[in-house]
Amino acid sequence: MREEFMSLLQTFRNPALALALAAVLASPVAADPASDDPAAEYAKKGADTCLKCHDEPPVNLVFHTPHAQRADARTPFASHDCETCHGASPEHIKEPATKGEKHTPTQVVFGVNSKNYPVSPAAEQNAVCLTCHESGLRMNWHASQHQFADVPCAACHDVHALKDPVLVKNEQPEVCFTCHAEQRAQINRRSRHPIKEGKVVCSNCHNPHGGPGPTLLAKNTVNETCYQCHAEKRGPYLWEHQPVREDCTNCHMPHGSTQPRLLKVRTPYLCNMCHSENFHPSTLRTGLGVPPTGADDRLLGKGCLNCHSQIHGSNHPSGAHFTR
Ligand code: HEC
Ligand code: HEC
Ligand code: HEC
Ligand code: HEC
Ligand code: HEC
Ligand code: HEC
Ligand code: HEC
Ligand code: HEC
Ligand code: HEC
Ligand code: HEC
Structure with a gap:
């Protein structure tokens, strides 16, 4: 409760956000569109009226x-x-469907794919969905990057599909990749989470509707997100390695890496990001060289590891140095 209040407070501290919020609140569509507005002229026969002209897939699959x-x-x-979703459209249903003549629905028309009509602004579309879906996963929607970027619910959700692809494990990534091309490249790297195989999905780690933490993460922090599946890394350990407790992404790339084990860079360079190269840990020749070459042991095999x-x-x- 306190967290919600704080985030609301922050919203108002940020003038740009406050303005955006005020605009949403002031806009007429923020009023409950699904409520029984007596002035609205809904089609007398409901869906049957629409089906006279729209009885073909994918539109009619909504019934399943x-x-x-x-x-x-x-x-x-x-x-x-x-019309609960599309809005009362008396003008639209009245017009004859003459060939070549375009109908002009006067009410909210959804659709990122609409070829024929100007698409309603994202905030208007989303207000309709949110009348029924504001709680649960979408608790933080109004402070999410997707909301700020005017991404409509329908950019990810296909409510007319038999099975909404974004809710299907091995179809979901394709939906995200339409906008996040960089992640498509990352999950194809040699070391990666098994996302392509459908064993791990974007929404295991992200709540695309907004989360309490950074980067739309599903949990409060990066580490909490990783512990969901890598519980053994949570510890507690007798000897803690500080950067591990702090943030797994100090060393790992969450989506994929050209280095093994999702590492950002390979050892010893990984370790040398933080540990001095000047004495034992990292001098080029430690004197512990492996015969017969006596070559630099830290560069061999797993290096420091x-x-x-x-x-x-x-x-x-006696594991203070993480050697056992
Ligand atoms: C008299 C026939 C007719 C009726 C009745 C009708 N529509 Fe339409 N509708 C059309 C035609 C024709 C188009 C334009 C399609 C095109 O140009 O390809 C259209 C377009 C639409 C679109 C926009 C599609 C797009 O490309 O973005 C929506 C949404 C829609 N109708 C919803 C409804 C709803 C909801 C109802 C019932 C309240 C309804 N229609 C009733 C004929 C009808
Ligand atoms: C849960 C809300 C909801 C309901 C209920 C609903 N729709 Fe839709 N409809 C949408 C959304 C969202 C889109 C936009 C899909 C997209 O752009 O990918 C859409 C798209 C459409 C389109 C355009 C399809 C296209 O491929 O361009 C038509 C036509 C349409 N709906 C008609 C209807 C009719 C007729 C009904 C009732 C039988 C109906 N809708 C029920 C939300 C709804
Ligand atoms: C009038 C209320 C209402 C509106 C408006 C509405 N929904 Fe729903 N939606 C529901 C209900 C009820 C369910 C079923 C929930 C359940 O079974 O727990 C549902 C289910 C869903 C699901 C899960 C479907 C599945 O296959 O499990 C999605 C996704 C969804 N809605 C998205 C949307 C989107 C996007 C919009 C706006 C275009 C929208 N809804 C508008 C009431 C609504
Ligand atoms: C960026 C993509 C994206 C956007 C935008 C998005 N969703 Fe979702 N939605 C998802 C994904 C992914 C899931 C599956 C989440 C999971 O399984 O944890 C989901 C699940 C759902 C569900 C079913 C699970 C539940 O919570 O009951 C509903 C309902 C839903 N979304 C509604 C909405 C509404 C309403 C909006 C707009 C305000 C919206 N979504 C915007 C990606 C999105
Ligand atoms: C219609 C385009 C679109 C789709 C589809 C989409 N996103 Fe986004 N996403 C954006 C935009 C725009 C932003 C905000 C700008 C940015 O950070 O790139 C964003 C931001 C994000 C961020 C936060 C980035 C940051 O730096 O904080 C994450 C995480 C994210 N999206 C994940 C997803 C996931 C997971 C899916 C699929 C379930 C998805 N997105 C689908 C457009 C999209
Ligand atoms: C194993 C957990 C995990 C999975 C699965 C995952 N992400 Fe991420 N993602 C993260 C973490 C953690 C960050 C934050 C990275 C950082 O702060 O350095 C992130 C960051 C992002 C960002 C912001 C840009 C960036 O690289 O910092 C986007 C966009 C994004 N993820 C999209 C996706 C998409 C799309 C998918 C599915 C294909 C996905 N993620 C799957 C954990 C994950
Ligand atoms: C939804 C469960 C899930 C979550 C959440 C998750 N992982 Fe994983 N992780 C996996 C699976 C499954 C594998 C593959 C295991 C295998 O192949 O044996 C894996 C493998 C790994 C590997 C080894 C990769 C390799 O090449 O051997 C690393 C490192 C890793 N994860 C780090 C992380 C980090 C960091 C996070 C948080 C950002 C995270 N994981 C979140 C499920 C998850
Ligand atoms: C200081 C750098 C560093 C940090 C921070 C770090 N790791 Fe690692 N991690 C590594 C290295 C190095 C390896 C490769 C070990 C090997 O090859 O023997 C590894 C391997 C892994 C593996 C695969 C092998 C195994 O041990 O299961 C997983 C899973 C993993 N890390 C998860 C995590 C998680 C979760 C976090 C955050 C809690 C985290 N790592 C933080 C350096 C780090
Ligand atoms: C993001 C920075 C960071 C990275 C990367 C990192 N470490 Fe550390 N490491 C630390 C910090 C901070 C400590 C705690 C230092 C202290 O207590 O004086 C530490 C402690 C240690 C210690 C125990 C030192 C002692 O005095 O007991 C060892 C051993 C160690 N790290 C090895 C490694 C190795 C090997 C790698 C590469 C796989 C690595 N570290 C990567 C930051 C890092
Ligand atoms: C041949 C085995 C070996 C290799 C390879 C090795 N270390 Fe060590 N390291 C040790 C041992 C043993 C200690 C404990 C030394 C001591 O107590 O004097 C230690 C101690 C440390 C410490 C704590 C030093 C201190 O002064 O408290 C750090 C940090 C460290 N190593 C980092 C690294 C890094 C980074 C690498 C790779 C560049 C690396 N080590 C490679 C065996 C190794």
Whole structure:
């Protein structure tokens, strides 16, 4: 509760956000569009009216989705059917569908793919969905990067599809990649999370509707996000390695890396980002050279990890240096 209040407070401290919020609040569409506005002229026969002209897939597939459970009073089809979402459209349904003549729906028309009409602004579209979906995962929507960037719900969700692709594990990444091309490249690198295989999905780590932490993460912090599946890294350890406790991305790339084990760079350079190169740890020749070459041992095999193998922390009484 306190956190919600603080984030609200921050919203108002930031003049740009406050203005944006004020604009949303002042806009007429922020009023409950699904409510029974007596002035609105909804089609007398509900969906049947629309189906006279729109009875083809993908439009009519909506009847096979959770939204069409008429018996469930919470669904759009328990009130004004199609128009619960699309808005009362008396002008639109009146016009004859003459060939070559364009209909002009006067009400909210959804759609990133609309070829025929100007698409309603994202805030207007989203207000409709949010009348029913404001809680749960979407608690932080109004402070999310996607909301600020005017991304409509319909950019990710296809409510007319038999199964909304973004809710299907191995189809979800493609939806995200339409806008996040860099991540597509990252998940194809040699070391990567098994995202392509559908074992890990973007929404395991991100809540695209907004999260309490940074970068739309699903949990408060990067580490909490990783511990969901790598619980053993949570510790507590007798000997903690400070950067591990702080943030896994000090050393790892979450999506994919050209280095093994999702590492940002390979050892010893990884370690040398923080540890001096000047004496034991990193002098080029440690004197411990491996025969027969006597070559620089820190560059061999796993480098520093040959000895410092418990890099995430150790529970061994003499593991202070993470060597056991
Ligand atoms: C008399 C026939 C007719 C009726 C009735 C009708 N529509 Fe349409 N609708 C059309 C035509 C034709 C188009 C334009 C399609 C085109 O130009 O490709 C259209 C376009 C649309 C679009 C925009 C599609 C896009 O490309 O973005 C939406 C949304 C829509 N109708 C919803 C509805 C809803 C909801 C109802 C019921 C309240 C309804 N229509 C009733 C004929 C009709
Ligand atoms: C849960 C809200 C919701 C309901 C209920 C709903 N729609 Fe839609 N409809 C949408 C959204 C969102 C889009 C935009 C999809 C997109 O752009 O990818 C859309 C798109 C459309 C389109 C354009 C399709 C296209 O491929 O361009 C038509 C036509 C349409 N809806 C008609 C209807 C009709 C008729 C009904 C009732 C049988 C209906 N809708 C029920 C939300 C809804
Ligand atoms: C009138 C209320 C209402 C409106 C408006 C509405 N929804 Fe829903 N939606 C529901 C209900 C009820 C369910 C079923 C929830 C459940 O079963 O727990 C649902 C389910 C969903 C699901 C899950 C579908 C699945 O296959 O599990 C998604 C995604 C969704 N809605 C997105 C949207 C989007 C996007 C919009 C706006 C275009 C929208 N909804 C508008 C009431 C609504
Ligand atoms: C950037 C992509 C994206 C946008 C934008 C987005 N969603 Fe989602 N949505 C998802 C993903 C991914 C999931 C699956 C989440 C999961 O499984 O944890 C989801 C799940 C859902 C669900 C079903 C799960 C639940 O919470 O019950 C609903 C309902 C929903 N979204 C509604 C919305 C509404 C309403 C909006 C707009 C305000 C919206 N979404 C905007 C990607 C998006
Ligand atoms: C319609 C385009 C679009 C789609 C689809 C989309 N995003 Fe985004 N996303 C954006 C924009 C725009 C931003 C804000 C600007 C930026 O940071 O790139 C953003 C921001 C983000 C951020 C925060 C970036 C940061 O620096 O804080 C994450 C994480 C993210 N998106 C994940 C996802 C995921 C996961 C999906 C799929 C479920 C998805 N996005 C789908 C457009 C999109
Ligand atoms: C294993 C967890 C995990 C998965 C799975 C994941 N991400 Fe991320 N993502 C992160 C973390 C952690 C960050 C923050 C990186 C940082 O702060 O350096 C991030 C950052 C981002 C950003 C912001 C830009 C950046 O690189 O900092 C975008 C956009 C993004 N992710 C999109 C996606 C998309 C799209 C998917 C699915 C294809 C996805 N992520 C899957 C953990 C994950
Ligand atoms: C949804 C579960 C999940 C989450 C959350 C998750 N991981 Fe993973 N991680 C996996 C799976 C599955 C593998 C592959 C294991 C395998 O192949 O044996 C993996 C592998 C790894 C690997 C080893 C990669 C390799 O090449 O061997 C690293 C490093 C890693 N994860 C780091 C992270 C970090 C950092 C985070 C947080 C940003 C994180 N993981 C969040 C499931 C997850
Ligand atoms: C100081 C750098 C560093 C930090 C910070 C770090 N790691 Fe690692 N991690 C490594 C190195 C180096 C390896 C490769 C170890 C090897 O090859 O023996 C590794 C390997 C892994 C692996 C795969 C092998 C295994 O041990 O299971 C996982 C999973 C992993 N890390 C998860 C995490 C998580 C989760 C965090 C955050 C809690 C984290 N790492 C923070 C350096 C780090
Ligand atoms: C992001 C910075 C960072 C990275 C990268 C990093 N470390 Fe550390 N490391 C630290 C900090 C901070 C400490 C705690 C130093 C202290 O207590 O004086 C530490 C402590 C240690 C210690 C224990 C030192 C002692 O005095 O007991 C060892 C051993 C160590 N690191 C090895 C490594 C190795 C090997 C790598 C590469 C795989 C590595 N570190 C990567 C920041 C880092
Ligand atoms: C041949 C084994 C070996 C290799 C390789 C090795 N170390 Fe060490 N390291 C040790 C041992 C043993 C200690 C404890 C030394 C001591 O107590 O004097 C140690 C101690 C440390 C310490 C704590 C130093 C201090 O003064 O408290 C750091 C930091 C460290 N190593 C980092 C590294 C880094 C970074 C690399 C790779 C560039 C590396 N080590 C390679 C065996 C190794």
